[in-house]
Amino acid sequence: xxxxxxxxxxxxxxxxxxxxxxxxxxxxxxxxxxxxxxxxxxxxxxxxxxxxxxxxxxxxxxxxxxxxxxxxxxxxxxxxxxxxxxxxxxxxxxxxxxxxxxxxxxxxxxxxxxxxxxxxxxxxxxxxxxxxxxxxxxxxxxxxxxxxxxxxxxxxxxxxxxxxxxxxxxxxxxxxxxxxxxxxxxxxxxxxxxxxxxxxxxxxxxxxxxxxxxxxxxxxxxxxxxxxxxxxxxxxxxx
Numbered sequence: 001x002x003x004x005x006x007x008x009x010x011x012x013x014x015x016x017x018x019x020x021x022x023x024x025x026x027x028x029x030x031x032x033x034x035x036x037x038x039x040x041x042x043x044x045x046x047x048x049x050x051x052x053x054x055x056x057x058x059x060x061x062x063x064x065x066x067x068x069x070x071x072x073x074x075x076x077x078x079x080x081x082x083x084x085x086x087x088x089x090x091x092x093x094x095x096x097x098x099x100x101x102x103x104x105x106x107x108x109x110x111x112x113x114x115x116x117x118x119x120x121x122x123x124x125x126x127x128x129x130x131x132x133x134x135x136x137x138x139x140x141x142x143x144x145x146x147x148x149x150x151x152x153x154x155x156x157x158x159x160x161x162x163x164x165x166x167x168x169x170x171x172x173x174x175x176x177x178x179x180x181x182x183x184x185x186x187x188x189x190x191x192x193x194x195x196x197x198x199x200x201x202x203x204x205x206x207x208x209x210x211x212x213x214x215x216x217x218x219x220x221x222x223x224x225x226x227x228x229x230x231x232x233x234x235x236x237x238x239x
Contacts, residue, residue: 002029003061005051007036007044009203010228011213013115013167015058016199017070018077021163023195027081029060036210071103074160086154094147095154095161098140102164109133113171114216117203118228121175121221134177137168141183151189158193166190170200175221205229 004022006015022029032051037043045055052059052068060067060076067076078084086092108129126134144153144161153161169190171177179187190196204227217223 002027003032004029005032005034005048005057005059005061007034007048007057008206008208008210008213009033009199010117010206010208011036011115011210012057013110013170014056014070016115016167016170017163018058018060018073020166020193020195020199021074021077021084021160023198024158024163024193025077025081025083027077035206035208036213038211070164071099074099074163078160083157084160086148086157086159088148088155091148091154094144095159098144098153099161099164101140102168106133106137106168109137109168109171111216112220113175113177114213114220115167115170116174116213116217117170117200118226119174119217119223120225120227121217121223123175123221134179138179138183141165141186142180145182145186151186153186162190166196169196203228 002022004018006012006019009015019031021027034044034047034051034057037047048057048059049055051061051066053066054068056068058068058070058073060073062076067073074084086095108127112123112127112130123130141153145151148155150156152158153165169187172179172184172187173191191200207229
């Protein structure tokens with residue numbers, strides 16, 4: 001059985017991608033969660049290096065073979081499980097381009113709207129870079145939905161490209177990002193998936209708070225609501 005190494009569900013957008021794809025495709029795996037350690041972003045490197053050659057998450061283990069980087073993991077799974085990428089050539093080419101763009105780009109969206117599933121935030125400002133990223137995101141989502149007739153980005157079925165944008169759906173929810181009606185509806189469809197609901201519920205129930213991730217949030221905006229577990233509470237339900 002595969003082993004998938006991830007970090008905190010509340011924060012780790014990169015971990016979510018292969019996790020949600022494997023859950024949606026009912027690919028069996030053992031989840032191995034290692035929380036982020038306090039300190040600067042590089043603090044986790046030595047700990048993560050125990051299982052990941054890059055010192056980063058996610059990392060998939062197939063027996064003694066490690067596969068690191070979310071895009072590499074998706075491609076590895078696509079070679080072994082049908083349907084990970086769309087069957088149609090045009091849809092598959094588009095899906096790979098859109099996934100590659102998300103994997104390498106959207107730096108302002110990542111930096112100013114870091115993933116933090118359990119809170120709701122009002123941004124201090126919409127920077128030029130963030131406005132450009134949000135506009136491009138909206139354009140890309142609308143293009144996929146219209147070109148391939150939805151309800152997912154590359155057609156009727158959930159595929160790898162949807163997994164790549166799954167963390168963005170949480171960012172839309174957390175920061176109240178303004179998108180077109182069709183894009184907001186798509187984000188809601190992603191959030192309603194059983195696998196996404198499971199991830200969200202487990203993120204809310206996590207006891208960990210990592211100072212740098214929390215500081216990133218406060219640099220970007222004002223926290224209006226925190227739905228995460230408080231010590232002594234029962235774990236919250238999804239929704």
